[in-house]
Amino acid sequence: GQQLNQSPQSMFIQEGEDVSMNCTSSSIFNTWLWYKQDPGEGPVLLIALYKAGELTSNGRLTAQFGITRKDSFLNISASIPSDVGIYFCAGPRSTSYGKLTFGQGTILTVHP
Amino acid sequence: DTGVSQNPRHKITKRGQNVTFRCDPISEHNRLYWYRQTLGQGPEFLTYFQNEAQLEKSRLLSDRFSAERPKGSFSTLEIQRTEQGDSAMYLCASSRSGQFNYGYTFGSGTRLTVV
Numbered sequence: 001g002q003q004l005n006q007s008p009q010s011m012f013i014q015e016g017e018d019v020s021m022n023c024t025s026s027s028i029f030n031t032w033l034w035y036k037q038d039p040g041e042g043p044v045l046l047i048a049l050y051k052a053g054e055l056t057s058n059g060r061l062t063a064q065f066g067i068t069r070k071d072s073f074l075n076i077s078a079s080i081p082s083d084v085g086i087y088f089c090a091g092p093r094s095t096s097y098g099k100l101t102f103g104q105g106t107i108l109t110v111h112p
Numbered sequence: 113d114t115g116v117s118q119n120p121r122h123k124i125t126k127r128g129q130n131v132t133f134r135c136d137p138i139s140e141h142n143r144l145y146w147y148r149q150t151l152g153q154g155p156e157f158l159t160y161f162q163n164e165a166q167l168e169k170s171r172l173l174s175d176r177f178s179a180e181r182p183k184g185s186f187s188t189l190e191i192q193r194t195e196q197g198d199s200a201m202y203l204c205a206s207s208r209s210g211q212f213n214y215g216y217t218f219g220s221g222t223r224l225t226v227v
Contacts, residue, residue: 004154042116042203042218043155088154099145099168102154 004089004103012109019076021106023089032065032072033090033100043088047074079110116219118204124225125194132190133222137206144187145216146179147203148172155203161187162209194226 006023013019023032031050035043047058049065049072056063062075072089086105093099117136125131137144142163147155158177159169163184173179176194181187191198201223207216 040223041220042205044218045216090154093157099157099160100155102156104152104154 004091004101006087006089006103006106008106009104010107010109012111013079015079015081015110015112017079019079019083019108020073021075021087021108022071022073023103024071025091026070028069029072029091030069031092032063034061034063034072034074035088035090035102037086037088037105039085046087076108079108081110081112084108084110116204116206116217118202118219118222120222121220122223122225124227127196127226128193130190130192131194131224132188133202133204133224135187135189135204135206135219137186137204138217139185141206141208141217142184143207143209143216144181145205145207146187146189147205147218149201149203149221150199158189158202191224194224196226199224199226 004023004025033048034046036046037043046061047056047063049056052065052069053067054065060077064073086107088105089103090100093101119134123131145160146158148158149155157170158173159179161181164181176192179189201221203218203221205216205218
């Protein structure tokens with residue numbers, strides 16, 4: 001089935017540093033989504049990508065839809081303590097509209 | 113619009129007991145989804161509704177699980193004869209159908225602990 005693999009699994013960085021994480025799949029996805037989850041809360045959508053090669057920004061966040069349609073990248077610039085959380089990539093399953101497959105997440109810790 | 117509301121936020125139950133969770137979606141959203149999330153993993157799809165119709169169920173949804181959305185508004189997820197492996201966060205989400213937009217809104221989840 002379609003699976004998403006995220007790397008790294010966790011990151012420990014200093015405040016002010018830039019962060020990069022990625023998500024890969026053995027299958028093609030036509031949409032890539034990046035979510036952030038705070039402890040004890042549900043995921044919140046950060047960025048949605050709909051077209052191969054697309055580069056989209058949301059404040060300090062920038063995400064790219066890979067040309068092969070099998071990967072996506074998320075960058076966070078000038079990290080701040082509130083960036084702490086788990087970042088998930090997700091994409092809709094090819095066999096059913098609306099159902100999402102999620103990666104296992106990247107845990108981000110930011111030291112002040 | 114108060115977002116997606118889930119109750120209870122936490123539930124501790126003894127193995128073998130039945131539990132029921134409730135989800136109130138955003139009022140104008142006609143699609144409602146249930147996901148399960150275990151520690152260290154991303155959410156996994158369980159089932160979804162369009163209005164009151166349950167359109168798809170995952171293999172993860174064993175016979176002990178049942179979900180309803182009787183009037184196309186709120187939904188309930190019941191787990192019968194709970195097992196320790198059912199311990200997880202159960203997330204509900206809602207969205208509008210017919211839009212090229214997968215960014216549905218999640219609730220804060222119900223954390224189930226089976227002891």
